[in-house]
Amino acid sequence: MRAAVATLAVSLAIVFSLGWASNGFTALTSQKARQLAVATEPRDVPDVELVMANGERRMLHEILSGRRGSTVVGFFYAGCQTICLTLANDFTQLQGSLTDRSDDLEVNLLSISFAPETDSPTVLQAYAKRMAAQVGIWDIAVIRHTKDLPDLYRSFGLRVIGDGKGGYVHNSAFHILSPEGKLVGIVDLARPQAALKLATSAAML
Amino acid sequence: MSKSSPLFLLSLCLPLLALLPSVRVYLEVNMLRHMLVVMPLLVFAGFLFAYGVPRKVRRALRPWNKFGVPGLLLASGLIATWMIPFALDRAIENPQVDAAKTFSLFLAGIALALSLSLAPLVTQLFFIWNWVAMAVFTGVLYQSLPQRLCSAYLLDDQGRTGLGLVVFAAAIGCTWCASAWTRHHKVVATSTGG
Numbered sequence: 001m002r003a004a005v006a007t008l009a010v011s012l013a014i015v016f017s018l019g020w021a022s023n024g025f026t027a028l029t030s031q032k033a034r035q036l037a038v039a040t041e042p043r044d045v046p047d048v049e050l051v052m053a054n055g056e057r058r059m060l061h062e063i064l065s066g067r068r069g070s071t072v073v074g075f076f077y078a079g080c081q082t083i084c085l086t087l088a089n090d091f092t093q094l095q096g097s098l099t100d101r102s103d104d105l106e107v108n109l110l111s112i113s114f115a116p117e118t119d120s121p122t123v124l125q126a127y128a129k130r131m132a133a134q135v136g137i138w139d140i141a142v143i144r145h146t147k148d149l150p151d152l153y154r155s156f157g158l159r160v161i162g163d164g165k166g167g168y169v170h171n172s173a174f175h176i177l178s179p180e181g182k183l184v185g186i187v188d189l190a191r192p193q194a195a196l197k198l199a200t201s202a203a204m205l
Numbered sequence: 206m207s208k209s210s211p212l213f214l215l216s217l218c219l220p221l222l223a224l225l226p227s228v229r230v231y232l233e234v235n236m237l238r239h240m241l242v243v244m245p246l247l248v249f250a251g252f253l254f255a256y257g258v259p260r261k262v263r264r265a266l267r268p269w270n271k272f273g274v275p276g277l278l279l280a281s282g283l284i285a286t287w288m289i290p291f292a293l294d295r296a297i298e299n300p301q302v303d304a305a306k307t308f309s310l311f312l313a314g315i316a317l318a319l320s321l322s323l324a325p326l327v328t329q330l331f332f333i334w335n336w337v338a339m340a341v342f343t344g345v346l347y348q349s350l351p352q353r354l355c356s357a358y359l360l361d362d363q364g365r366t367g368l369g370l371v372v373f374a375a376a377i378g379c380t381w382c383a384s385a386w387t388r389h390h391k392v393v394a395t396s397t398g399g
Contacts, residue, residue, distance in 0.1 A: 013279070
């Protein structure tokens with residue numbers, strides 16, 4: 001009897017502990033948990049100062065509110081040879097779909113570099129040229145102050161770690177932002193069409 | 206082992222040491238060290254600690270731990286919890302979660318030690334086999350996934366950890382087989398009066 005009680009109690013404890021560890025049996029990774037959390041409750045992102053590829057300084061919220069629809073944001077650094085290439089590739093594809101679209105629902109693209117030490121406007125301009133990014137559809141910018149980074153990382157759920165070779169390793173995704181400066185959705189990399197769909201539906205709200 | 210024996214004290218030092226802020230950062234800086242050195246050591250520390258538990262307490266716990274099943278269930282559940290990347294990420298980010306991790310793995314070690322001796326070989330086989338199979342599967346997954354599971358760790362670190370996990374699981378499996386073999390032979394020897 002006592003053993004049965006103990007087994008039951010332990011089983012309950014295990015269900016609780018595994019449930020906690022897996023975001024209530026819905027996610028095994030923090031990336032997935034973050035996506036679910038944002039989808040149910042959009043969160044504010046900090047209004048950071050950016051330097052655009054043309055050297056102009058602008059605030060993030062000002063860029064977002066100045067646009068008609070929602071904005072798909074991706075984080076990168078210009079020297080990245082891994083995940084950012086996938087992101088850039090997806091953004092190119094998105095830009096293609098956006099220029100083809102006949103509806104007037106606007107979705108915009110914004111790449112933000114988190115490496116102000118290396119990514120000067122000149123570097124960004126070269127990057128934009130390489131990616132054939134069209135100003136007004138796909139804007140490219142860099143964070144102005146390094147001190148804004150921790151706050152930015154926290155609100156977007158970014159993780160950036162040095163790779164020991166002077167570069168960075170980081171997670172990346174499509175972040176869908178509303179004109180009000182809220183993060184309304186996160187879509188996995190390599191699923192650009194899903195990101196576009198979500199951004200379009202966010203724009204209709 | 207008596208309560209004051211050095212091993213008993215040492216087993217207590219390990220989890221406490223692992224919680225010191227600077228030590229914590231060192232221990233968790235890469236995935237391999239965190240999952241295959243720190244976590245097994247914490248379980249092992251609990252295992253050692255269990256030998257210092259007074260006989261009276263052990264005897265009182267016995268009826269609650271029939272055939273060691275509740276204890277083995279607890280140990281496997283706690284260990285499985287900390288093999289989930291989301292839990293590991295939160296332990297790295299948050300010292301309180303990390304304290305919970307340290308304590309629960311230590312507890313898993315105690316439960317393991319108190320229960321293995323009570324469990325018949327078949328029961329042991331059930332739990333050990335389950336864990337080994339899960340760990341091998343996880344290890345292969347770690348090596349083959351193109352994306353990072355823990356946002357705090359690098360992809361090649363994840364691959365190395367995966368390989369390490371397979372090796373570690375195999376070692377645990379072999380160790381158990383060896384101990385089961387000796388235990389079985391002892392049982393056979395006593396039952397035949399030899």
